[in-house]
Amino acid sequence: MSFRTIEWRDDKVVMIDQTRLPGEEVYCEYADYKSVAEAIRGMVIRGAPAIGVAAAMGVALGAREIIADTYESFFRQMENVCEVMARTRPTAVNLFWAIERMKRVASEHHDRPLDELREILKAEAIRIEQEDLELCKAIGRHGSALIPEGATVLTHCNAGGLATAGYGTALGVIRAAHEAGKKIQVFADETRPWLQGARLTAWELMKDGIPVTLISDNMAGFFMKRGEITCCVVGADRIAANGDTANKIGTYSVAVLARENNIPFYVAAPTTTLDLSLENGDQIPIEERHSREVTHLNGFPVAPEGIRVRNPAFDVTPARYISAIITEQGVVSGDYATGLRGLVAP
């Protein structure tokens, strides 16, 4: 891949600014945890695994910013740093998973000198980033077998290199099938209102030379009914114990259309996206974002001023519509409650 989503460089967090793609490829540097939190909230970085990495790096930056004479004071301030990170976006569980992992590592090393502890946290954040890349590649290896030669694969939103430490989950499956020499093509839903499909998926697939066709969200059913779509592969923000899956708003509609048209619908996600503490998808918190994302396109109004708007950023696809969940540890299908319980997140 010819871009870097996020990295730790010279004690700063560097991210490609996803709000400016595809027009400009700009990398922003963040030197403090509050600005990392702002970048997550403002969608400079987005996608469940990528915001997990950003949160971990934000916590590591925060640990460096803390001025403390005592361990008690350090850990009290660390709690606050973690709290700020946790309040950025509510749906993707990777964010909370990463914060918990950073907290665990901090408490496991509570007896170390503070400067050493800060280095340990930095190393852990970098490790989370590196591991995510490996998880995505393993998802690709498991999932590519499900993509037939000559397939047209429909995807929704961006579950690619930009949404992860690199390579991607849904796009990881597609990349792996492409790398295996299969002649496949992708149909990318534009993904209103934020246009992750048009702006990000189209950009990164074109950059990598993977054939991609952009369609608006309301065209998916048209192409399915005409027999032009072989299968659907999407990412996930949180998967409940029964397999119900939260992903970008509009995913549920794609899944229902796929079922109506007898098309396999796959979810690709690392085990860091599992939330086995939730029995089912009704318990997943759904983020509601600003109305301006719906009323404006590129700063221009596309609706009358003062219109009432709803803007849920995610929906939940019931497990019964999902043909299989592709993880780094293998493919789960059928009885998700049992299959998912057998997987363990790093």
Ligand SMILES: CSC[C@@H](O)[C@@H](O)C(=O)COP(=O)(O)O
């Ligand atoms: C590998 S990313 C999976 C999901 O996070 C992705 O499909 C998605 O819904 C992203 O939503 P976003 O609002 O852009 O963060």
